[in-house]
Amino acid sequence: MPDELNGSSRGRRALGWAALMLLPVAALAWVAVPVFKVQPFAPQTPDALSLSYTLRGWSTVAAVAALIAALALAVRLWRGTRRWWRKALLVLPLLPLLFITWFTRQNHFEWMFSPLRQGGFAAAGEADFVAPEEMVMAVKVGDDAVAFPVRQVAYHHIAEATVGGRPVVATY
Amino acid sequence: MWESEVEGRRLNFRLAGINNQNFIMQDEQTGSWWQQVSGEAILGPLKGKRLASVFHDELTFDVWKREQPSGRVLRPDDSRPWKKFSENWEEKTARMPVVTPSDEGEPFPPRTTVVGLSLNGAAKAYPLSAVERQSPVVDNVGGVPVLIVMGDDGKSVRAFEATVGGERAEFFARPGSKPLALTDAKTGSVWDFTGRAVEGPLAGQELKKVPLLKDYWFDWKTYNPRTQVYRIGDQ
Numbered sequence: 001m002p003d004e005l006n007g008s009s010r011g012r013r014a015l016g017w018a019a020l021m022l023l024p025v026a027a028l029a030w031v032a033v034p035v036f037k038v039q040p041f042a043p044q045t046p047d048a049l050s051l052s053y054t055l056r057g058w059s060t061v062a063a064v065a066a067l068i069a070a071l072a073l074a075v076r077l078w079r080g081t082r083r084w085w086r087k088a089l090l091v092l093p094l095l096p097l098l099f100i101t102w103f104t105r106q107n108h109f110e111w112m113f114s115p116l117r118q119g120g121f122a123a124a125g126e127a128d129f130v131a132p133e134e135m136v137m138a139v140k141v142g143d144d145a146v147a148f149p150v151r152q153v154a155y156h157h158i159a160e161a162t163v164g165g166r167p168v169v170a171t172y
Numbered sequence: 173m174w175e176s177e178v179e180g181r182r183l184n185f186r187l188a189g190i191n192n193q194n195f196i197m198q199d200e201q202t203g204s205w206w207q208q209v210s211g212e213a214i215l216g217p218l219k220g221k222r223l224a225s226v227f228h229d230e231l232t233f234d235v236w237k238r239e240q241p242s243g244r245v246l247r248p249d250d251s252r253p254w255k256k257f258s259e260n261w262e263e264k265t266a267r268m269p270v271v272t273p274s275d276e277g278e279p280f281p282p283r284t285t286v287v288g289l290s291l292n293g294a295a296k297a298y299p300l301s302a303v304e305r306q307s308p309v310v311d312n313v314g315g316v317p318v319l320i321v322m323g324d325d326g327k328s329v330r331a332f333e334a335t336v337g338g339e340r341a342e343f344f345a346r347p348g349s350k351p352l353a354l355t356d357a358k359t360g361s362v363w364d365f366t367g368r369a370v371e372g373p374l375a376g377q378e379l380k381k382v383p384l385l386k387d388y389w390f391d392w393k394t395y396n397p398r399t400q401v402y403r404i405g406d407q
Contacts, residue, residue, distance in 0.1 A: 038189035038196070046214075049191060053205055053215040056188075109187040109195075112253070117184065120247040124237050127245035132234035133327065136245070139173055139228040145243030147236050152248050154265075155257045157195055157208075158185045159246065160176060168226050169176040169185055171197070171208045 013077065020073045024096040027066040031059055031100055035108070059104040067097045115158035121146070141166045174211045174223035192394055209387075209395050230386050231328040238351070239366060279401045282390035287320060287329055288399070289313045289384055295396035297389065302404045303329060308343045308354055310334045311402065318382055319343050323365050324352040329386065332367045332379035 034052035038044065055062075074090045081087050122129075124147070130136065136147035141164025153159050153172040160169050176183050181201060188198035188205055196214070197206045204216030211223035229236075236243070248254055280286070286297040292314030303309055307322035319334035321343075334341055342357040353370075354363040361372030367379035385392070393399060 034189075038191070040190045040193065044191045049189075049196075049205075050215060052189070057203065107186060107188075109189060113187060114253075115186055119249075121244040122247045124241055124243045124245055127233075127247075129248055130233045130245060132232065132237075133325065134233050135230055135327065136233050136236050137173060137228050138231050138236045138240070138243075139226055140240070140243075141226075145240035147233065147240070147243060147245045149233070149246060149248075150230070151258060151261060152246055152254075154261055155254055157187055158197060160184065161246070163226075166226070167176045167182050169174050169223075170228075171174065171195075 013080070016073050016077050020070055020077070020090070020093050023066045023070045023073075024093045024100070027063050027097055027100045030055055030062050031103055034059075060101070063097065063101040063104045067094070067101055070094055070097055113155065113157045115160070116152075116156040117160055119159060119161060137170055137172070139163055139168065139170075141168075173226040173228040175226050176223070178218065178221055178223065194391060194395070209385075209391065225383065227381065227383055229328070229330060231323065232325045235323050235325050235328045235365070278389075278393075279403075280389045282388065284389040286387060286389050286392050287331070287384050288387050288392045288396065289318060289320075289331055289382060290396065291316045291318070291382065295392075295399040296402060297392050297396075297399050298402040299389075300329070300386070302402060306404065308345055309402070310340075310342055313400075316382075317341075319379065320384070321345075321352070321354065321365065324350040328365070329384065330365065330367065331382040331384045333382060335380070336361075336374065 034056045037048040037052045070093050074094065077090055078087065081090060130149050135150040137150060137153060138145065138147050140146070144164035146161065146163045148159055148170045150172060153170050158169060158171055160167070162168070176185070183199040183201050185197040185199055185206070187195060189196040191207060191214075194207060194209045197208060198204065199206065199218070202217045204213045204218035206213050206223065211225060213219050213221045248258070280299060285300040287300060287303055288295065288297050294314030296311070296313045298309065298320060303320055303322050304326065307320065309320040311318055311320070317334040317340035319332045320329065321332070322329050334343065336356045336358045339358065343354045343363070344357065346353040346355060346362075352365045355361070356363065359373045361369045361374040363379065364370050367381060369375050369377045
């Protein structure tokens, strides 16, 4: 085999290794940017929100694509890799990518607060779980009067209900 | 409180993030992002659409139960996260840092609770402490005479149009009255906290309710940048 061909093959392999190592970094940036841009301890700008919306919308597609690309690279590079620790190194980038793919299907805002889709209700006279001085959000549609204790709405942030036939969402 | 139907389609909402300390909801049907405080879609296919607001009061349970004895109350789940949250959320909220920009010469500290009114494109913020001290407050917002009243529980607040027989009227609280009784200076009719005349020439009539938002000053100001501010003595 001529020398230059050998050299270019080695160059391609090096490129493959570099791509394999960069894929988890790129995927991590993809999911981390929205997490840091849309967090409670810093102010937001419209541009940052818009970027986060786009990244979040495509995050699963991007993560799966990165995972498939990394898998394909690892399979290609596997042949011709002899040392066991280099083989281990080929598999290693797949682990963060699997984790990132899982994370894109998570809603980390709902790890702490869970929106309420269909809550239960108690008659006003029997609601011993609310103190008299506690605040409620009160809504009345037709004859249907419903109180949403603020503490509960603050916990769920979003509480959906039907009041007097009207679909409403209490938010706090 | 929002109606969760937009153009005939019922939307279900999830939490999607936070925008300057006000949360963002995402609807499952289109994936659009909605700002909680304004009910406006800010990103996604429904961008620019608004949820219809549903009139609601913020009252103490005590006052609400007196007014609606046959109403129903949302029941808490008894999950562990809820119990943990429920123990001390007021204190925790008050300790949260404020990250929205704050100017020199702000009229109040960021976490001052204000009663916000928004009428005919004009917005005005009333510190809760001022309402507490001066209730009933009669004022003007966007050219509309308004009446802001604190209930006899010292916590519930309602706002009405301060119009009696088509004209602006002053209102006075009967000192120490429980249930709260207001008298208008025009006809001498007596009004209760729901805005209904219970005695006098206008008995049976109702004042028009005005939506209000109890909010932190920093949040109100973020979403109502040109808000006016009420100071004690403005009356």
